[in-house]
Amino acid sequence: MKKKPFIKPALRLAMLWPHTWAGVTLGGLLMVIFFMGSLSVFAPEIDRWMMPSTRLEAPDGPVSLDQAVRPLVDRLSAGRTVQGWFVRLPEERNPVLTLRLRAEGGAVNGVATAEGAMLPPVGTLGASSFFYPLHYSLHLRMGFIGIWIVSFATVAMLVGLISGVIIHARIFKDVFTFRSWGQTRRSVLDLHNLTGVLALPFHLMISFTGVVIIAPIVLPSGVNALYGGGIEGFYNDAIGGFDRPRAGVVAPLAPLDPMVAEARRLWGGGKVGYVQVLHPGDAAAYVRVSRSTEDRISLNNEPVVFDGVTGAVLKHAPLGPVVAAQRFLSGLHIVAFHHWSLRWLYFLLGLSGCALIGSGLLCWLEKRRAAHGVRAGVGWRVVAAMSCATTVGLLLATLAMMAANRALPADAPSRAMTEVAVFFGVWIASAIHAGARSAGGAPWRSQTGAAAGLAVACVALNGLTTGDHPFQALADGKMAVFGVDSVLLLTAALASAAAFRLGRSAKGRVGVEEAKHA
């Protein structure tokens, strides 16, 4: 008796259309999300590389808010009324005090050493304020529009993964199949299957937890049903938010260090991540002390809210079980906890996601090339140019921004925005170049070669401008700098090898086509 197949052939056939078209239409966007997400895993390390004045050692003991931080706040406010301020305390990966003030006449930011010495402005958005927001919001902040687009693409990724599993019946056999020799088309398909199957649990986890983080924003019907005040009211209730207006009566702010001690007692240990002070100097002042999550997977930072005048605890509520589960899933995505091997694994698996998406796009392109022969249609050319611009082009833009970061003088006017302009300028130029040259494929080889050159230039510029060349960084124990430099050099090596091989196969292809026409 013949066994009935678990997945019917008709279903497999039906899954092919959404798999293909979700990938072809959203593959470029997903590539940006996956690449920037992979970089964000090491955002603090890239920040150290891009902000040389912050390449410091982490402090041994806790930082005193009253002695180190409050004088800085007074200095930054320069006599103006402060509506509120925020400080992130130094830790191993981020060894500086980061201050944000909301004062009369605008916001002021500052970076200082753990001892409380003000550092010059960093002059860059760095990875944490440029690559990371690009990953989850594409820098389109208005009305959460970027978050909506990224979430849509992420659900499409889940659709692609699930349909891919259904299409692909021989799932276990293919773990051991990679035919790198012979036809490009076959090895591209093998790479697509290999990265898809081997890293499937990671891709499913990272895509799902990615939307889980912002679940109440992108699926707000539950919030609408139970919270009249919208998303703000929900978050206040769910994760320990607290708000009260200014009283208009002057009252001095109580010492903050005892509040920190009390918060740590309530937590049963742990370190302070950040502290927020609202309405300082007012009778309605309050202070929120949040725990650092570096020792736990969950993003639950157990905020404790104190009365700013009396120092009494105003709010300290444990999370509900489902909200706690959501915080755990979010932490699983963000990987902010201390675990170096797992962090590298996230980085590599994130890049394997890029390989999965990229090889999928190439697979489609190679198949169409075989079907249509030499003459390429407009659709094919658009996908070819987009694939090139969102893979090598994106890498080029990232490297160009890092090179500009080290090449621009420290006191250049609007330095941070110039870097951003370089990023988008190079990216757009790469897309135009790819579009113009897409008739015979895309300029993969020349752009890959340029990426190799830029990566070497980044390492050289860092060595020249800061003196922290890889050997010096290693000797000084600046592992973040050494790590970024090493990955840059590895990128250069891989990119030159790829450019070399692309050159060879291009020659081969021209040869074959000439032979066909002969």
Added chain:
Amino acid sequence: MREPTRLRMAARATAAIFGAYGLAWGLAAFGAPLGVWSGLSPADAVMLASLIGLLVLPLASLWAFAVPRAAVGWLALGGGGAALTLLGGLMRTAAP
């Protein structure tokens, strides 16, 4: 499955995008008051309903391509979403 014309594929694609989101919307809109009714705190109920909605979303989206007729997909996903949203609204007015 009938011959896939452009119009039919468009009907399926829109069902997969808007119909599936409608169903997820309905699940969260109905699940949140249902969770409160069954004893969860409002924040937990909203979160649980949203998570279930998100879990169902990609599966519902693919199902729109697997059903024999696009109209069935639209009816089940869009109609189901609308019905659940309505039910959620009724629950809220019945037990404030």
